[in-house]
Amino acid sequence: DGGITQSPKYLFRKEGQNVTLSCEQNLNHDAMYWYRQDPGQGLRLIYYSQIVNDFQKGDIAEGYSVSREKKESFPLTVTSAQKNPTAFYLCASRNTGFNQPQHFGDGTRLSIL
Amino acid sequence: RKEVEQDPGPFNVPEGATVAFNCTYSNSASQSFFWYRQDCRKEPKLLMSVYSSGNEDGRFTAQLNRASQYISLLIRDSKLSDSATYLCVVNGAAGNNRKLIWGLGTSLAVNP
Numbered sequence: 312d313g314g315i316t317q318s319p320k321y322l323f324r325k326e327g328q329n330v331t332l333s334c335e336q337n338l339n340h341d342a343m344y345w346y347r348q349d350p351g352q353g354l355r356l357i358y359y360s361q362i363v364n365d366f367q368k369g370d371i372a373e374g375y376s377v378s379r380e381k382k383e384s385f386p387l388t389v390t391s392a393q394k395n396p397t398a399f400y401l402c403a404s405r406n407t408g409f410n411q412p413q414h415f416g417d418g419t420r421l422s423i424l
Numbered sequence: 425r426k427e428v429e430q431d432p433g434p435f436n437v438p439e440g441a442t443v444a445f446n447c448t449y450s451n452s453a454s455q456s457f458f459w460y461r462q463d464c465r466k467e468p469k470l471l472m473s474v475y476s477s478g479n480e481d482g483r484f485t486a487q488l489n490r491a492s493q494y495i496s497l498l499i500r501d502s503k504l505s506d507s508a509t510y511l512c513v514v515n516g517a518a519g520n521n522r523k524l525i526w527g528l529g530t531s532l533a534v535n536p
Contacts, residue, residue, distance in 0.1 A: 353511075353528040354468070369523075401467055410456045413513075413524060415467040 314338065317402050317416035323424045324389065324396060332387045332419045334402035343385035344403040344413065347371060354401065360385055361407060389421065397422050425450050428514050430527040438535055441502045445530045447512030448494045456515040457495045459486055461508040462529065468511055471497075502534045 315336040324330045334343065342361050346354040356369030360379040374393025379385055385404075389396045399420055403413040429448045437443045449457075457474035472479065474486040474495050485498040495514075499506055509529040 354526040356523065359523065399465070410473060412458050412470045412473060414470065418467050 315402060315404055315414060315416035317400075317419050319419060320417070322419055322421045324421060325424050327391045329388055329390045330421070332389070332400055332402075332421070334385045334387065334416060336383055336385075336402075336404045336416075338404055338414065339382070340404035340414075341382070341407045342405050343379070344405075345369075345375070345377065345385070345387045346401045346403065348399045348401060357387065357400075427451065427525045428512060428527040430510075430512055430530045432528060432530060434531040434533055436533045436535060437502055439502055439504060441534075442498065442500045443502055443532065444496055444498045445510055445512075445532075446494050446496050447514075447527050447530075448492075449512075449514045449525075450493070451514070452490075452493060454514045456513075456524070457486075457488055458513040458524075459484075459495075459497050460511040460513060462511055463508050471510070499532075502532075504534050504536065507532055507534045 318333045344359040345357040347357055348354050355371050357375050358366055358369050358377040360366035363379055363382050366377050366379050374390055376388045399418050401418045402416045405411045405413045427450050459471040460468040461471050462468040472481050472486050474488050476488055478487040483500045487496045509531050511529045512527040513524045515524055
C-alpha cells in the first residue's frame with residue numbers, strides 16, 4: 312500500500328537525551344514536512360523539505376534537526392535543547408505541483424520520562 | 425489578523441442537520457485551499473480540495489469566496505460519524521506553494 316509510515320507510535324525521552332522520529336513515504340512525493348501538535352492546538356511547522364539534500368526551517372525549528380538524504384525518508388531528531396518536547400508529531404508529504412494536498416502519517420506521541 | 429482563522433466552536437447539531445463552517449484567510453494571493461478532518465488523537469485526513477467554482481462530494485460542499493477571502497464547508501444530513509475537528513488549510517504568503525498554513529480547526533459534535 313502507498314502511504315506514509317511514522318515510527319515509533321509512542322516514544323519516551325529521558326532528560327538530556329536526543330531521540331529520532333522516523334518518517335518514510337512510498338508515494339514518490341518530493342516535499343516532506345514535520346509538524347508538532349499540542350493538546351487543543353493547531354499544527355505548527357517544524358521543518359520542511361522540497362527536495363533531497365535540502366530543507367528549510369519552519370516556525371518552531373529550535374531544538375530540532377532533520378536530514379533528507381533520500382527522497383523517501385525525512386527523519387526528525389528532537390534534541391536535548393528542546394525543553395518542552397512532549398507533543399504529537401506529524402509527518403506529511405505532498406507533490407509539489409499546484410493545488411496538491413498534504414498526506415499524513417499516523418503520528419508519533421513523544422513524552423518526557 | 426491571523427493568516428487563517430476559524431471559529432473554534434464547538435458546533436453541536438442533531439443528526440440530520442445541515443451545518444456550515446467558514447474559514448477566513450489574510451493573503452489575497454493564496455491559490456490552494458483544502459479542508460481536512462481530524463479525529464481525536466489521530467492525524468488530519470484530507471476531506472476535499474476547494475476549487476474556484478466550488479465543488480461537492482456527496483454530503484459535503486466546499487466554496488471559495490475570493491472577494492471576501494474565505495472558504496466554506498457545508499455538511500448536509502449530518503451523521504454521528506461526522507463528529508470531528510475540521511481544519512482549513514491555505515497555501516502560504518505571496519502565493520508560496522511550499523508552505524501550507526493551517527487553521528486551528530472547528531469542532532463539530534453531531535448528537536443523536
